[in-house]
Amino acid sequence: MKAKAGLKTKMSRMSLSDYLEKKREFFEKGLKNFFPSTFNEASIIQKSMEYSFFAGGKRFRPVLALTVCEALGKDKEDILPACLAIEMIHTYSLIHDDLPAMDNDDFRRGKPSNHKVFGEGMAILAGDGLLTEAFYIAARYPEKDNLVKGKLDFVKELANAAGIRGMVGGQVMDIDQGKEFNEDYLIKLHMAKTGAMIRVSALAPLIISEDYTYFSQVESYASSLGLLFQITDDILDVESSKDKLGKTTGKDIEQNKLTFVTLFGLDEAKKKAKEVLDKAVGYAEKIPDSYYLIELAKYIFSRDK
């Protein structure tokens, strides 16, 4: 595999943005075969689910899964349903997070949030529906006998990442924050809230194919990538808002929210981001055809939005 990858010179590679766009396209086209269609009587929940699922997200998690999949030379079709399941869970978490009883956000990606359009009750049900359907899709597809064990293991890891030891637990820590204001808590919070789902996205191709050869390398890469994503997010909350007219500086600072910037200051946070990038690149270099995995990490490090 390494030899085959080596044949491609850097010159022949497409740009990262083209590459990511191709992965997104693969995902968007493929998912239509699996996205649920329900009976007519419940079609309003179908509309509510689709409203948020097709709201134009970056599809970061599916794209990451597909990039790892290609790096390891696995079949992308085999992990497409897993990508869909992951993105459905991501979407449900945004719908529930936006609810008045949670973060109370009226807008998401420039559009009114789900409950502003469909009402709170339907938003709760749409989230529940997306979460549940994610497991249905992950367990059912692809309908191949040789993937039975891999699919079951993936369902287990997906539930572990999405639940109380992962995303849901991280959300609880986020609500509870302020009790502890230190790096240990901050990292634990993010490992749970966003890290666990990013980890399982990157590991999906390995779990489903039952090929754990590069497990620790991919796991370490994904952990670093998740952390990098979070640190740059915290930096952007300060830097990006400075540049934008009419936006108050540092919402996180104002609310005394525990972030890498409020905890360490901007310069130290940037230094940490660079350290984590170097780690991510180091891990990626041990993965066979990791050109785009490295590019992806660099892109996240230097992103401006």
Place this chain on the structure above:
Amino acid sequence: MKAKAGLKTKMSRMSLSDYLEKKREFFEKGLKNFFPSTFNEASIIQKSMEYSFFAGGKRFRPVLALTVCEALGKDKEDILPACLAIEMIHTYSLIHDDLPAMDNDDFRRGKPSNHKVFGEGMAILAGDGLLTEAFYIAARYPEKDNLVKGKLDFVKELANAAGIRGMVGGQVMDIDQGKEFNEDYLIKLHMAKTGAMIRVSALAPLIISEDYTYFSQVESYASSLGLLFQITDDILDVESSKDKLGKTTGKDIEQNKLTFVTLFGLDEAKKKAKEVLDKAVGYAEKIPDSYYLIELAKYIFSRDK
């Protein structure tokens, strides 16, 4: 198996209530090995989940699964985690249904409902946590190689029963009701809202053991049982309140809710209940050791609470 079952005379059988109590005990004791324990930072969600899960429910679905399991001579230990998963999903549905944005119920089983104790945000998260953990447990346990295919099929059927084509879809139909006031809609609503989870409970022993010999008989029995449960529920809403001082008669009628009583009248509803009981018994008679399945159906028919 029929011959073996025949050795037991009716005299040697314990009463249904003793039998059900034994099944409940088996469930309550066994589940402790699987009920999640999470990290400390999220312990408030643990408390919230446990508050509702251990609120003293009837455990109807797990008991049904265990009764079918024994009727078919399957190993109860093998379906215990499935029973737990089913009950966790049932519990999550009650927590979310009680929310102000849904049914807005302040009490559940004589105790303040989850959101009245833990707040709406935590109640939403506790529901999400229970639903997600249900799939984790169903996918992981029992950790036996020979159950891999059975567990995966069960996860799929469980998600199908709990989601938009099942329980969640039924809840949407319930919110939307009033648009259609006919038997077809009513039956569809209940088949989705409660019937689908009762069906998958009864089928769990077959699915997990991959033994579909009595599939159609158990499926038909469970469908009748679910319908019977609903019709008697509707009857009790009228009859039980008549006997109780200080309670207005027929909340369903008052709110013009679509039920078997509001649609057909009390006498006709009772006639229907008897018809459905006869059907359930007829199907059960085709299942090997179905004594308690038949008793269970009779009990539901004649229950007064």
